Amino acid sequence: MAVRAVVIEADGGSRGNPGPAGYGAVVRDPETGEVLAERSESIGTATNNVAEYRGLIAGLEAAAELGAAEVEARMDSKLVVEQMCGRWQIKHPGLRPLAAQAAGLVSRFAAVRFTWVPRERNRHADALANAAMDAAASGAAPAAAAAEAREATVVRATGTDPATTPASWEPRPTEEATRLILVRHGETERTVQKRYSGRGDVPLTERGRAQARATAARVAALAPSVAAVVSSPLSRCTATAEAVAAQVGNPPVRTDDDLIECDFGVWEGHTFAEVREGWAAELDAWLASTRVAPPRGESFVTVAERTGRAVERLRSAYPGETVVVVSHVSPIKLVLRDALAAGDAFLHRLYLDTAGISVLDLYPDGGVAVRSVNDTSHLTDV
Secondary structure (H helix, E strand, O other): OOOEEEEEEEEEEOOOEEEEEEEEEEEEOOOOEEEEEEEEEEEEEOOOOHHHHHHHHHHHHHHHOOOOOOOEEEOOHHHHHHHHOOOOOOOOOOOOHHHHOOOOOOOOOOOOEEOOOOOOOHHHHHHHHHHHHHHHOOOHHHHHHHHHHHHOOOOOOOOOOOOOOOOOOOOOOOOOOOEEEEEEOOEEHHHHHOEEEOOOOOOOOOHHHHHHHHHHHHHHHHOOOEEEEEEOOOHHHHHHHHHHHOOOOOOOOOOOHHHOOOHHHHHHEHHHHHHHHHOHHHHHHHHHOOOOOOOOOOHHHHHHHHHHHHHHHHHOOOOOOOEEEEEHHHHHHHHHHHOOOOOOOOHHHHHOOOOEEEEEEEEEOOOEEEEEEEEEEHHHHO
């Protein structure tokens, strides 16, 4: 029976890049999550990127066999997603035929949307791909690999991928990374009082301004050359950004609305205890799911979408350069969550201090390397 819309989850990889390789693809009902089809195959010796494209192709073929008209393809390979969306060039000649094959399949559907997801959210396809790689390495049959993945009770979720994340023990890509120095704004009265501070334009305290100056000196030490300073439009961020810019050659501070803090709605200005007392059920739902928004506020899923847009714009606009990004706790946590391919629980376990610094590198092929998280060594005397 034909289905109107499906979700494809696809992945691929190799043991060695190139090495014994395989892919996995799952087709689901978008409403119920029911698995409608699975594909898994060992493909001999290949690179991670080749295997990822093969996983996408297998998923698209399975969706076409089901008669789907609309498809959302979810992958944790930013390279494949960005190339299929036309935002990144396909420089490797070995990938062009695969991309063309995938594009031909895309043309058979009424609508296809590509979505990048962290590895944590692509576990089923990842398990199929890993079982196929194991089979490629051992010579087992592809069908046995798929069965092994279905029966596995512990799914691999390493959070890294040699194709997209240059590990510390592997050579870095030859292309220079775009480095983002993520800075949380300095202290405000609401941060001192531990109150939800979203869209309210709360200024820095005197200590917050001192933190901004100390952060500026630290950034200048970390980055001899800064191409741009980009900030949330709220004054606590722009004041911090201006202090940084003054120390790194005075590039103009550019604001980006996508870097603004989460809208906490009716919780704005309240403490956690006050929210617990007044909106207990709503708070529990919000803590349980990033898709839930505070009353009249904004969900973390929405914040992640816009911060993701901001990061990709910076990657494209400043290849191989360093950019300072001054924002708020929620956007920075979400950027780090995705960079580390972590789950949503990460958001409630990571603490980010005011004026803390995190550093990550974004490579042209989609690779990400997180260098530091919440560095506050510069604030010891503030």
